Amino acid sequence: MRSIGEMARDSGLGVSALRFYDRAGVLVPARVDPVSGYRWYGPGQLDEARLLARLRRAGMPLADVRLVLAAWSGQDTGLVRGLLDSHLGRLEQGLSDARGEFSALRALLDHRENSMTSLHTATVRLSVAAPELAAALDAVRFAASADPELPMLGGVLFDIEPGGLHVVATDRYRLAVAGVGVTGHDGDPVRVVVPAPLTDAMRALLDDEAPVRLSVDGDRVTLEAGDRQVAGQCLDHEFPEYRRLLPLPGGRRTPIDVAAFRKALETGPVRSAEADGQELSVLRPADDGTVIVCADGDESPDRVAVNRRFLLDALTAGARDRLVLELDTPTTPIAIRRPDEEDTFSILMPVRLED
Known part of the structure; x- marks a missing residue:
């Protein structure tokens, strides 16, 4: 049996992705501890997990992934080949459509550039x-x-x-x-x-x-x-x-002590993004008005994942003992502001934790 951490390491799927696929009924652990809720995977599930990782990297929809895994375990190679060919056909058609759209966009850009006067005359x-x-x-x-x-x-x-x-x-x-x-x-x-x-x-x-x-x-x-x-x-x-890239006003604005928050980031849990392996810190607003670094297993819907190094760089660039962290939804950019200078700030794009 493999623990969820070992499964993540050996399969190329992140821990959060494995939890998601469990909830979606795509890759269900062989055993779940009834007390702790900890997931354990059987020996045969490693190949399924690796196959799942490949299919998702190829952009296959989750519904088709579920069918491929079912056919794979049932050794129905004909169905597997059919699903793979169908998905590849959609990808090729999508690429052809994208090429057409980009060709039209380039023509528009050429026309716009030819009609513009030089921007470097001031x-x-x-x-x-x-x-x-x-x-x-x-x-x-x-x-x-x-x-x-x-x-x-x-x-x-x-x-x-x-x-x-x-x-x-x-x-x-x-x-x-x-x-x-x-x-x-x-x-x-x-x-x-x-x-x-x-x-x-x-x-x-x-x-x-x-x-x-x-x-x-x-x-x-x-x-x-x-x-x-x-x-x-x-x-x-x-x-x-x-x-046009700035987020609309909103979200929860939380004053943070930079030194304490930096220590929490540097010593707290780190997750790996499934797509590119970047190190992530997962944040959420707490009931007491602070922002906490989420522990493993925290499934709060308010969680926001961010590249940890980018966030540490932004704290350094903020150059204040106290800054204001602005969190909203998991898909809304995170803002780091100086409390005394509203026109000096940085914005970080969130990273999706799950498919």
């Missing part, structure tokens, strides 16, 4: 306090993408508006925004994406209390601090409209 000069800009870059830099296939996310957006600057970074799974007050610009909004290496070089200049000068001239950005300066080319890519 000239902007403004002043900003060095400590404020440094703090803003520290608050968002962790969320910039390092994926070479997404060059438009490989930097920090400088979103310049009259009287204010927002710096923004995202890698799709997390997004960070920080606001900074500026002087000297009261014209039209200007947006440029500063490459990550250039952003880091700018940050290195911000070691004084005096104001610094930021200028954008076409596709070139320059930061001057006294007699020192750093300059370079902006990324020639559009940054996503980040305001």
Whole structure:
């Protein structure tokens, strides 16, 4: 007999996935302890679990998976082959449909790009306090993408508006925004994406209390601090409209002690995402108004799973002893906010625990 933990390790299915498949009647343990509720699996169930993992990775619907497992145990190879062929046909048709849609989208993009004037024609000069800009870059830099296939996310957006600057970074799974007050610009909004290496070089200049000068001239950005300066080319890519990615107001806002919460994350239970193996922490609001890291076996419907490293990075970037954690539903992004700065925050995408 295998314990649920051993079954998870040997089959490639996570513990939470095994619990889900038990409840769904797809892979039912050979024995469940009547006192503790602990699940035990028989020797023959390992092959079924491995087959189940392969079918789910291939995207087969759960109803068909159930039929395949039943036919597999009954050695009905004809039915198994028929179900596999049917699913493969749906995948191939879906891929063909997707190619058609993407072809149409590319044509629309080509038309849109040809009709747009250059976005890199603005000239902007403004002043900003060095400590404020440094703090803003520290608050968002962790969320910039390092994926070479997404060059438009490989930097920090400088979103310049009259009287204010927002710096923004995202890698799709997390997004960070920080606001900074500026002087000297009261014209039209200007947006440029500063490459990550250039952003880091700018940050290195911000070691004084005096104001610094930021200028954008076409596709070139320059930061001057006294007699020192750093300059370079902006990324020639559009940054996503980040305001559309922000969650609507709502959810439970819970003040957290960062040191205590960090310790709970670092020492608490860790789960592995079934799809990519990332380490997850599972959170839920407690009745006393706090947020707790769920123990194994906690099946609360309010649970929200998040990449643990991303959450620890966001706590560090928050740079406060106390922050506000905003939780809503298991599929709603998690927000980490500074209690004293509403325009500086980070957002993490939740991770599904179960199919």
